[in-house]
Amino acid sequence: MMEKDAKIYVAGHRGMVGSAIVRGLEKQGYHNIITRTHKELDLIRQSDVEDFFEQEKPDYVFLAAAKVGGIIANQEALADFMYDNVMLEMNVINSAFKNHVKKLEFLGSSCIYPRLAPQPISEKSLLTSSLEQTNEAYALAKISGLKYCEYLNRQYGTNYISAMPTNLYGANDNYHPTHSHVVPALIRRFHEAKINNLKTVSCWGSGTPLREFLYVDDLADASIFLMNNYEGNETVNVGTGKELTIKELTELVAKVIGYQGEITWDSTKPDGTPRKLLDVSKLKGLGWTYSVELEDGLKLAYEDFLNNPVRAER
Numbered sequence: 669m670m671e672k673d674a675k676i677y678v679a680g681h682r683g684m685v686g687s688a689i690v691r692g693l694e695k696q697g698y699h700n701i702i703t704r705t706h707k708e709l710d711l712i713r714q715s716d717v718e719d720f721f722e723q724e725k726p727d728y729v730f731l732a733a734a735k736v737g738g739i740i741a742n743q744e745a746l747a748d749f750m751y752d753n754v755m756l757e758m759n760v761i762n763s764a765f766k767n768h769v770k771k772l773e774f775l776g777s778s779c780i781y782p783r784l785a786p787q788p789i790s791e792k793s794l795l796t797s798s799l800e801q802t803n804e805a806y807a808l809a810k811i812s813g814l815k816y817c818e819y820l821n822r823q824y825g826t827n828y829i830s831a832m833p834t835n836l837y838g839a840n841d842n843y844h845p846t847h848s849h850v851v852p853a854l855i856r857r858f859h860e861a862k863i864n865n866l867k868t869v870s871c872w873g874s875g876t877p878l879r880e881f882l883y884v885d886d887l888a889d890a891s892i893f894l895m896n897n898y899e900g901n902e903t904v905n906v907g908t909g910k911e912l913t914i915k916e917l918t919e920l921v922a923k924v925i926g927y928q929g930e931i932t933w934d935s936t937k938p939d940g941t942p943r944k945l946l947d948v949s950k951l952k953g954l955g956w957t958y959s960v961e962l963e964d965g966l967k968l969a970y971e972d973f974l975n976n977p978v979r980a981e982r
């Protein structure tokens with residue numbers, strides 16, 4: 669259990685996940701949280717990261733910094749997604765180890781599992797067959813991070829854990845029109861279609877892939893829960909255990925936003941993995957379940973989008 673006055677470093681605190689973890693920690697009474705912006709500390713720079721850990725000596729670390737993006741961002745920049753993420757993870761985890769951080773939690777993603785893993789996807793599916801090509805580089809980087817935590821535990825007896833969230837959405841998301849994930853992309857596109865009275869909105873792929881979505885404050889709550897309640901080398905899936913097709917998602921987003929036009933499908937865009945539903949029984953067994961249903965979370969996310977026009981521009 670983290671002590672309430674423990675020094676906690678949240679890496680990536682300006683991102684969607686990192687900012688939700690900071691909110692969650694503050695809500696639970698943790699008050700000694702340290703952060704650095706990307707500008708203040710580029711986590712790819714090894715000696716800068718080492719200096720930071722030597723000076724600050726955090727007790728606990730949540731690693732929520734990463735180069736992140738949706739299907740097209742990943743596909744277009746395989747090399748950058750691998751380099752940035754591998755370097756950043758190794759620097760932070762290694763510096764944590766060298767500076768005796770008591771516990772570190774590494775955040776990966778459900779894309780670490782094989783493209784055609786049996787569904788729902790158990791933690792045991794890791795490295796059992798080939799990855800989805802559109803995000804292979806990101807997945808390999810994330811697998812390296814979680815394995816490095818496991819290897820440190822096995823070789824040196826550390827207590828580093830990893831969590832694998834399903835697709836996330838919510839406050840402070842990235843609403844870039846082409847490089848974001850599907851939920852923020854749809855919120856922006858349907859909103860713009862509504863205010864411009866457009867008759868049709870074009871979405872990507874066939875609409876048939878199945879996805880699972882978790883509201884980011886639930887993910888933050890689960891991350892803090894795992895830091896306080898889980899020890900082990902095997903990763904832990906974090907999701908809802910519920911899925912829907914992308915077509916159903918587009919209809920739900922259109923409903924929440926109040927867009928009544930037609931939805932068309934751009935088959936030149938990739939579908940990605942056909943189905944990605946996490947088996948969340950391990951997390952449930954530990955005592956945690958999600959609380960925000962998708963439609964309610966989409967309403968919260970849309971509210972956030974409307975209230976933050978500057979971020980919506982990025």
Ligand SMILES: NC(=O)C1=CN([C@@H]2O[C@H](COP(=O)(O)OP(=O)(O)OC[C@H]3O[C@@H](n4cnc5c(N)ncnc54)[C@H](OP(=O)(O)O)[C@@H]3O)[C@@H](O)[C@H]2O)C=CC1
Nearest residue numbers: 680682683684685706710711712733734736776777835836
């Ligand atoms: N979003 C999702 O659907 C999912 C996310 N996750 C995981 O959650 C974590 C966070 O994702 P999310 O919050 O969505 O992403 P964001 O892009 O919103 O946030 C990532 C943060 O990391 C920072 N960052 C990136 N590179 C560096 C660097 N070299 N040095 C310092 N800071 C850096 C970014 O700063 P800046 O913006 O200034 O570059 C940003 O604040 C990731 O590990 C991701 O894999 C897992 C599953 C799904």
Ligand SMILES: C[C@H]1O[C@H](OP(=O)(O)OP(=O)(O)OC[C@H]2O[C@@H](n3cnc4c(=O)[nH]c(N)nc43)[C@H](O)[C@@H]2O)[C@@H](O)[C@@H](O)C1=O
Nearest residue numbers: 737738739777779803848849850853871872873938939940
């Ligand atoms: C979290 C996860 O995120 C990525 O994997 P992904 O699940 O494929 O994520 P996505 O959100 O980009 O797309 C989901 C589905 O939705 C369809 N889709 C429709 N219309 C839009 C659209 O407008 N934008 C986007 N992005 N997708 C759209 C799209 O074609 C696909 O079928 C990886 O980065 C991976 O590394 C990762 O970790």
